[in-house]
Amino acid sequence: MDQFEKEIKIIVDLHSEESIKNALDEYIELFESGKVGEDKQIGDVEFVKKEGNEIKTLLLGDCPTKEEVIEYYMFVRLINDKEDAVQQLEEMKDYYQNTYSPIYFSEALVFSNACNYPNLKEKVVKACEMIANYSKKKNDTWSLWVDDEYLAGIDALYFLAKKDPTYIYLIAEYIIPYWDDEHAQFTIEEYIKKLFELYGMRKEFIKAFVVSDNSYARGNMFSDFRYLKEHFEKNPDDYSYFKELTIEKYVKEESLMTEYGVSRIKELYTDILGIYCEDDLPEYWNNEYEAVCKEIDEKRN
Helix, strand or coil: CCCCCCCEEEECCCCCHHHHHHHHHHHHHHHHCCCECCCECHHHEEEEEEECCEEEECCHHHCCCHHHHHHHHHHHCCCCCHHHHHHHHHHCEEEECCEEEECCCHHHHHHHHHCCCHHHHHHHHHHHHHHHHHHHHHCCHHHHECCCCCECCHHHHHHHHHHCHHHHHHHHHHCCCCCCCCCCHHHHHHHHHHHHHHHCCCHHHHHHHHHCCCHHHHHCCCCCCCHHHHHHHHCHHHHHHHHHHHHHHHHHCCCCECCCCCEHHHHHHHHHHCCCCCCCCCHHHHHHHHHHHHHHHHHHC
8 A cells, every 4th residue: 555545535527517516515525524634634635536336546538638737747746758747647657766656646637627617616716715724724834745745735726826816825825834945845936936927917916925924935926036126116006005915914913923023014025125034124115114014003903
């Protein structure tokens, strides 16, 4: 038995909207019931197919959105050769150091398909909200692993955000403050940046920046560490939107300090400028920071 064999298996037919709907309902119920979160981890779930009386692994050939899945697989697995990617996905096995290892990629297959059904959007969004909330509640990357290299939940969030940028912020929520930068580096550095390359600058990225509670993640959302500073200087309406979101968020937050004793709001501003949180803010930005803090304090009191 493989050491990462999944205990919870959800049967789905990727060519049936009704079957995908039922699979999403079952997936959502795992979170709502506490089976995932209190009893099992999100990485213990696998979507599978049923052939006769047998439960089998979902393969690329079962997936109507093959090209989208292949492209995504090459992105997350850092594969340059499409033929290699296709071969692995057709078998869901990776040959490494003279050993075949199972590939757990069913989440990508299911959500890439589910996002193409308008009638299923509400359920897809709910499932993705459950994933982000699970990650926030656990606040530990350990609870997200699907195997010893890849994470559960991020595939679903990516395909939803790729379909509708409104939900980019869910990836920002998923990347928690207590993130394993060493072993889960790709997720924190590349996912939102990939979407930024796809969409270009939109207000949804400003929302993701404010929603994020991880400074390192914020610093990797754009093409350059100082991109947002230059953008705000050229687009004052977007900076006003940033301030509005920041005030709205931090009026409700229990604490305005990080676990390291740094002002969370100042950290937002140093991240805009691409400088260390210990550094002094330039006069203009310091005045802006202090004005925002003052308004937050007034509304909290």
